[in-house]
Amino acid sequence: MRILVVEDDAVLRDMMVRSLCDAGHRVDEARTVAEADHFWRVQPFDAVLLDLNLPAADAAGPALGSGLAALRAARNRGDRTPVLVLTARDRTEERIAGLDAGADDYLGKPFELAEVEARLRALVRRSQGTQDISTVASLVLDRKARTFSLHGMRLELPAREFEVLWELMTPPGRVVSKRALSQKLSDFDETLGDNALEAFISRLRKKLGGSGAGIRTLRGLGYMLEAEAP
Structure with missing residues (x-):
């Protein structure tokens, strides 16, 4: 938060x-x-x-x-x-x-x-309108403990990747704009650019590989975390 x-x-x-x-x-x-x-x-x-x-x-x-x-x-x-x-x-x-x-x-x-x-x-x-626990496929967010887990194992993430995934999962299934993500992650004296944000998204996609949870890009709108089709 x-x-x-x-x-x-x-x-x-x-x-x-x-x-x-x-x-x-x-x-x-x-x-x-x-x-x-x-x-x-x-x-x-x-x-x-x-x-x-x-x-x-x-x-x-x-x-x-x-x-x-x-x-x-x-x-x-x-x-x-x-x-x-x-x-x-x-x-x-x-x-x-x-x-x-x-x-x-x-x-x-x-x-x-x-x-x-x-x-x-x-x-x-x-x-x-969220609960302490949110789940997308095998990805689980425990907001009280502030932890993510994949297949029951804790997922360790750098601070900003953690925050990006937190935003996308609060709640999951909603579109989060690039601007909203950038504002949440920026400091008053430093603005997070689109290239840096896209790099965080790219690294998260790799780490979520095989979990059944994917980050979808909606052109002109932003990103959405959702369960991938089997």
Whole structure:
């Protein structure tokens, strides 16, 4: 998953980012509402982890108010990215305000990092209509364990090949455009080009050989993972 973490507490933000990255996710981070609003507009995310108590912006930036401003702005422009709001445990009004503004779930501080990831997985699973286990022929994705297996044996993949296959299997049978794959795999300072993406697809096809699962190219549309005809 690609996740945006919005938190101004540097220690807490670093802990969450490190934990999510260690679990295999791609993570972008924002410290202010202005940064969050910018990142959220220019980059698609699978989920957003949002603290409501944020500085509006750096001294030279535009003021947007609390974290609710970025959330309301996203919902007003039709963005339905799942949002997990972080709140002070005893601030009921914060939880209500976040849910009313369009948050999908909330988590009170202090919290366990394992629960953060579990809740994010649940939100993304509901938003995408997927289950923890997806199967195409002998290819199996376990989202909770973040593993692929072929014929019952674990399939080891480099990070970006893993992410490409994850996207194609979430859920399988849907067309994923080149642009969507590129955006998920690109950093803000580095864009993944078509040639690099096609190289990842080519290597994945070879590794899936004989599995009964194939990646089909739909010209002008993108790629689709499906069971091959016997």
